[in-house]
Amino acid sequence: MVARYDSLALLTAVALVLSGFAASGQEAERKGIPAPPGHVFKTIISGYEYRSKETRALQDDDLENPGFLAIERATDMWKTVEGSEGKSCMSCHGDAETSMKGVGAAMPKWSEKLNKPVNLEQQINICRSEHMKAEPWAFKSQQLTDMTAFVRNQSRGMPVTVKTDGPMSPWFEKGKQIYYTRVGQLDLACASCHEQNNGKFLRADFLSQGQSNGFPTYRLRDQRLIPLHERFEGCMFDVRGVPYKPLSDEFLALELYVAWRGIGLPVETPSVRN
């Protein structure tokens, strides 16, 4: 029995050394951008860097990238008149390539009217119900996710630039608090995985820094575009917690805080992830 325990211990030691090598080997290849002073990371790394070269190739080719099917659907929707006002997105905003450039990179944004921040999904639905007098789209509906991806795509390559000061600062603090609060039966916070253990291999995948620059993202697992709040829900479900509701104040605060954690990263929408 003694001998058996010894060999087990040895095996564990070997495995630890091996996984240590594997992790450092991978890190060396992951390119990021230097973080601003006072940031939690030294280097901010996009989730792209944690994916296999095949998945990256799929994202890099605009024809192969299945996320572009959504972009094309939304390109048509942009011009489609809906609602009792007889308007389309285009009636007010004109050509999305110019009017929406940079919009998606700066979301969530403070709304004076609502006295709270709004994200892209909410802004699209505000436009629909207030200006077009059309039915707002349901969260997770194909239309809303497609349109969100389409607007975000107009900022592709531009750095994420959210404002966190002024009226946004209590929201930022709330988001930060959620990020560091352990939840669920597994008792894990966002930070437990994405801050302390990113780069390590978990659940048959490499843990990323949990950046939001590629959202909505085409997940190969789901074979469709996934909006950010659905991913948040998924993470909370995985730690066996009760997720907040999509587009709730909690997720909105978290979206703001997570966007700040990736400040300066290029927008990649539609990205391709596992």
Place this chain on the structure above:
Amino acid sequence: MADRPRIKLPKEAKQGEIIQIKTLVSHLMESGQRKDAQGKTIPRKIINKFTCEFNGKAVFACALEPAISANPYIQFDARVDEAGTFKFAWTDDDGTVITAEEKITLKA
């Protein structure tokens, strides 16, 4: 879901040149293995056949099976001997056919 398929091939080619053709079509590819919230099987609905013709002659065809993921991407090569039109067709289980065309000319 009558989206336009995405197709990429060169606008022109030299006579006898082998060109690469990339296609991507939007389709759910429901395998027939999944169950809905009530436990009932969701019926199979996939694209079961893809064909490509050039000036009426078959260039490439394949059968697709339920294990193929949504939005099937198909890439293949073809030799271009003359100017003409590539015709692409994706056949759905329910009989509908998604079609597309691309023209190619010969380089002088």
